[in-house]
Amino acid sequence: MTESRSASPRRYAIRLWSVHHARALERIYNGLAHLLLRLHPMFAALGYQRFEPPVRFLEAAVKKPLFGCRMCGQCVLSSTGMSCPMNCPKQLRNGPCGGVRANGNCEVIPDMPCVWVQAVAGAEKMAAGDAIRQVQPPVDQRLGGTSSWLRVTQQAKAPSSLQGPRR
């Protein structure tokens, strides 16, 4: 939370840019997911764990500047209009709280645009924007600091081999 409090307005500007280009980012994401799925035989053969450090590094390098990513390990950007809900001071995963200011800014950090007001705007641009209506489970703290990309790939290929956030 201290991180976002000290964040410069420029940081918000990049995040806002990402939301503004949610449609394009959605396409890139879909392409990336496809690519990772095709690499699955290699990941599986050599062991997913071996790829964790480099993929995690890459994922953080891309997502931290673009989205203010916190590496929660259970990315929901495609369901939140490319606006990362971990930047919400309440880390809400299911929509804006009742405290959003009249100008659309955050209740807790008055000069920050509400993450969820942005999410709604981003979702409207996306092809699969309706995913914002799904109820998301709570964050599984055990997955923090791990690669979401690898997990999603592994889960898609072998859902039983991995335990996702338990419901």
Place this chain on the structure above:
Amino acid sequence: MTPSPPDRADGQAASETSGRDINPAGVHLPLDPLPGHASRGRLERILRRGEFAVTAELNPPDSADPDDVYDRAAVFDGWVDGINAVDASGANCHMSSVGICALLTRMGYAPIMQIACRDRNRIAIQGDVLGAAAMGVMNILCLTGDGVQTGDQAGAKPVFDLDCMSLLETIRTMRDEHKFLSGRKLTAAPQVFLGAAINPFAPPFDFRPLRLAKKIAAGAQFVQSQYCFDVPMFRDYMRRVRDLGLHEHCFILCGVGPLASARAARWMRTHVPGVHIPDHIITRLDAASDQKEEGKRICLDIISEVKEIEGVAGIHVMAYRQEEYVAEIVHQSGVLKGRAPWRKEPNPANEMAEARLEESARAPDQALQALAAAAAEPET
């Protein structure tokens, strides 16, 4: 001046209406569960029967004196269908909602226990849900909670382990699937009527009805709104709610309350997150000679408008530090239409505790003898 509750004024009509919520086998017995009902509570019964419900918020005391809670609950006696026990509202320290509910259920009141995700993680919350249900809490309201910066403990660590949505889903799973979030089995599920909050008066406005839909999908059976001072805005929200058919899946209670003065209104507008007070309300208060009286009149005007909106199932009166006016406001608004809300319902837990006390009183010598025998045994 508090008017006397309608059942005192008109005993016959009162017993007719509340008689439907009495166990025919005896007034002291808990209610039988009705088909399709989640709880055995009277708030759910009233709403499902299509009556206009009234709930109110109890101002939590900054004290350890149970009388402070009972005094504050007494002003609502016979006027409301449920009393909200707030969970550190505005992130200010007060007696806990669990504590307030323990006191209220002991006296047989029908509390609506609020749970805010700000202060406790999923382990603490699920434990509190079981404890509350065991004490006789039939209604639970799931909230995200105001940020810690608004309260008197701004340096506190915000928890927000769950959000209101996952909290709703967690309690619904406990109730309907008899298991914790982890999947571990419960031996007795909490039978609670699940509620949530809505704020139609904060952006993003287009998403607010969809958020209600999400809350309903997560388990909300009734919702209470933030203070409504802007009726056209509320009406617009309700129109979109009806377009989505949400009012048929959830009981919507509109939040109302008297403003004490124009100054108080201005303060609320800037200090209480999510409260929207239009300028014309403040102008009207400013122009009045008796601002407190005018605040009440504005509240009554708003009630008379919102109660006519299709899909509004009741009102939630938040008269912070003016709780003594709740009875007057409810009476003058006429929303109860002569109905007398049940005042206190017998708590089966009391009887259980008495039976156990009696049991242990019957066999105190035995226990002492066993202890003495154990003590006399030579240590090896």
